[in-house]
Amino acid sequence: METQTQTRTYAASLDVLEPIRELLTQTGQEVGLNKKQTYGLCLAVDEIATNVIRHGYDEAGITDGKFDLIIEKNGNQLAVTIVDDGRPFNPLEHILPTEEDLSMPLEERAIGGLGVMMARQSVDEFNYEFSENHNRNIFIVKFSNEIEE
Amino acid sequence: MSFTVSSEIVNKVAILSLGGSLDSSSASVFQAEIQKVAGESPTEMVLQVSELTFMASAGLRMIVFAKQKLGPSVQIYLVKPQDQIIDTLQMTGFIHSVHIVDKYPV
Numbered sequence: 001m002e003t004q005t006q007t008r009t010y011a012a013s014l015d016v017l018e019p020i021r022e023l024l025t026q027t028g029q030e031v032g033l034n035k036k037q038t039y040g041l042c043l044a045v046d047e048i049a050t051n052v053i054r055h056g057y058d059e060a061g062i063t064d065g066k067f068d069l070i071i072e073k074n075g076n077q078l079a080v081t082i083v084d085d086g087r088p089f090n091p092l093e094h095i096l097p098t099e100e101d102l103s104m105p106l107e108e109r110a111i112g113g114l115g116v117m118m119a120r121q122s123v124d125e126f127n128y129e130f131s132e133n134h135n136r137n138i139f140i141v142k143f144s145n146e147i148e149e
Numbered sequence: 150m151s152f153t154v155s156s157e158i159v160n161k162v163a164i165l166s167l168g169g170s171l172d173s174s175s176a177s178v179f180q181a182e183i184q185k186v187a188g189e190s191p192t193e194m195v196l197q198v199s200e201l202t203f204m205a206s207a208g209l210r211m212i213v214f215a216k217q218k219l220g221p222s223v224q225i226y227l228v229k230p231q232d233q234i235i236d237t238l239q240m241t242g243f244i245h246s247v248h249i250v251d252k253y254p255v
Contacts, residue, residue: 018170021170105246106217118205
């Protein structure tokens, strides 16, 4: 099956979040994702890209960081991969908030982990790989199946 | 769409109108507006969010910030959030800590 791939490179700056969402929204519309799927993809990529920029580059003292966004359409799935060479971070090993954490009154809540949880829950599949000194955060949305509400 | 926020205080109620995309790059603008209205010691906070098209976890953090800044007794209302934002509030349990309403006053 033919795979269509496009790659874009972004500076590791929070200013790029909006153009990335615009690109993903346009791509989602082109391949026929519904509104909920497109939003979920934008949200997931936004959360992880924020972590890459903030923690992978800024806090690691890397000032001129860049990362790639690879969009691949293959059959009935869309895969988006963030490839960066910032500090290694595996979101799958991140401790997620528990049910108890999520039911705490807001003013008492520890707020860590929400972004990673939202990212993982907003796409059909989320994967992480580390190879050749690069983090690869992979988001997959399948567009033949109805997403459960 | 870039983020916009404006605020007013009406009868001790802080009303903030949000539009566009609230992400980690725009959250500080929202935070500054929360700090501004907090100085007036409002009794309730109303977020007009029908024009808010995107909200990342950075936006949720600002809701927590508002609750901490204004005090636990100050209720927070979200007026007409879009479906995807309601999904986020549900996923994160925030839906139990704010009031989702179609209009304010309720």
